[in-house]
Every structure is written in structure tokens, then in C-alpha cells.
Amino acid sequence: MSAPNVIDYYFAPMSGYAYLGHARLLDIAADTGAVIRYHPLDMAAVFAAAGSFPPAKYPEIRQTHRKADMKRWAVKLELPINTTPAFWPVPMDLACRVIVASQALGGDQGEVVGAILKAVWVHDLNISDQGDVGKTLELDGIVADEILNVAGDSAVASQAKAETAEAIEKGIFGSPTYVIGDDWFFGQDRLAFLRGHLKNL
Template sequence: MPATKVVDYYFAPMSGYAYLGHARFAEIATGAGAKVRYHPLDMAQVFAAAGSFPPAKYPDVRQKHRKADMARWAAKLGLPINTSPAFWPVPMALACRVIVGAGTIGADQGAVVNAVLSAVWVHDLNIAEVDDMAKALDLHGLDAEPVLAAASDRNVVASAEAETKAAIDKGIFGSPTYMLGDDWFFGQDRLDFLGDLLAR
């Protein structure tokens, strides 16, 4: 019996391009029978380590292009999007803990990630606030109480913090990044390449 393929998924919980690629990535991984390991990151630390700067600090001319590009992708993929979300950027620690905590209790991490990303880019919720995070999970039919309880566990807090350090040590520099073995695919616009590799 062939070994299960494993994709490591590195992303920021408030990344617009992670939001745009998430459903398609999940479909590709499921179709290939691949396991996904979720690595939510505090991208402020990642950008600093890589010597780059976050999209929120782009100059106006680049912001204009980025928003237009995101709107085109959303239209192409049939996804709703607010390219000027009310709560972006915000601290990502709570969202990272929620995603890691969901995995520790056997919740559907993919669904939780979708809820968190959609909170920012569709629902104008603040993923740095517990009440808004609960609303985001509820909107997607997820039981918020056990997930939020898990997110406050000290082992989960430590694990979530370790994810960012491990990603920096690996050389991750942007969100989303998908890894299959030694092959890296940065950006949701590279998902076709990931799908092709998984299909081999």
C-alpha cells in the first residue's frame, strides 16, 4: 500500500491569498488523498526574519494593484471578498492558537482555517478578539466553545508559538506556502503545480 502523501501548509490566519486559495487547496489535497499538516504563522515575525515587509505597509500604488488582483481572483474562483477588510492587520496569536487547538481536539482544522480566513475577508470580524472568533466559528457551523477552550491550553499556546519559529528556521517567507517533500509552492497561484505533483 503506497504511503500517504503529506502537504505542509504554511499560512497567516489573515492572509488574503491564503483565503483565496484555501478551498481549492483543500479540494486538491482531498482529491489526491493527501494529508494536510496545518502551520498557522505570525507573519509579522516571518516578514521581519526574511527582511521583507507586510502587505499592509505597501505603498498606495502597490496596494491598489494588490486589491485589484485579489478581486480578480475572487471573481474567477466565485468567492466573496472585501479587499479592504475592517480588521486587517491585527495580531494573529489568538487565531494561530485556535487553529492549533482545533487539531488537538480532533476538530476539522481545514474548516476552522476557512472560518478564520473568511472572518477577515468576508465577515469583517476581528480574529484577535475572542467574541468575534466565536462568531466566525459559529457562522461556519463549528462548535466554538471546545475550540476556544483548547486554544487557551498552555501546551497549545507553546505549540502555536513554536510553529512560527520552525517556519522561520525552514526559510518560509510568505503566505500561503505549500510543501510536498522538498518541493515548495509559494502563492495560491501555484496550486496547479502542487496538484500536478500530487497526481504523479
């Protein structure tokens, strides 16, 4: 269970809605003094465990409405977005390991997560390719070499896999999901509720 001032943030590194919510989540944490714990997930495994399926497998009509919804949010939030990214979906193992590695190195996980999300939805980079991940980190001023080296460690790989296993055990079913204690907020459109909840603690 989370402490009252801890947000457990469950997300897929290629989630469009995680991208749309990420900057606001960081702002909420800074404004309320909350700490974010980052849980990067292999969402294919999460969807399978929940008896669901990923957005890439939605029927065409639902895909069309999803893209329109994302575009509306991006306009509202004044964020750039390509709703038909060149590399989506792709395997998320490398991105998950890089995010875990950034924590192991004591880096700013929020910055790393933001860079990886932008790789997909802004820069048309492939987060399953080490060169592209390095490039997206460098675009945000993050030195990539050490993070990528540590991301190859077996302990980091094990931790990345454990994040997904623990999320499945907890019952996480979608990205992004924000958890404070027993309270869950699913979707970036619930961030206002998350902020209000933290303000009332």
C-alpha cells in the first residue's frame, strides 16, 4: 500500500495517454509534495492477464475515435503529438529497463520517462532500438551511455520484469494508472481527481 504522499504510477512506456498526462503528473507531485514511484510495464502482458487487448488491436472505428480524442487532448494541453507514430506498437522491454536503470543510477526518472514517451509520440523514434533510445534521451539533455549500459544488467532486467508481475498481481489493467493507498485513478483524464485527493489528505 502506498503512503499518503506517494503516487504509484503504472504506465506503458509507449502509452499515448501516459504521454498526455505525464507533465501534469509531475506538476501535481511538485505542487502537493507527493513522491512518484515509477512502474514501467509490459502492457501486452498486463492486457493478457486482465482478459483485455491492446489499443493497437482495436477495430478501425475505435482507432479513429481514439486518435481524435488524443488530438483534442493534445490541443487542449498545448502538446505536440503524432497520433499515428512510426514505431507503435513495439516491444517495451528496453524502455522498461532504461527507466529502471535511471532509478538505479539515482537519476531523474520523471525526465527519463518523459523523454521515452516523447520518443514515440513526438519524435517518431523506436523505443525498442538502443540507438533511438539514446537519441531521445540526448534530445532531453540526458546523458545516455551510462543508463544504457546499466539497462543491460541482469539485476535491472529482473526488476523490470518484476514491475509487470507485481502490477498484474495488484490488478492493474490499463495505462496510465495512478494509485495512492487504496485509491486508484485510471486515465490521464482523472488527474484533476488525483490532485484534489492529494490536496485533501
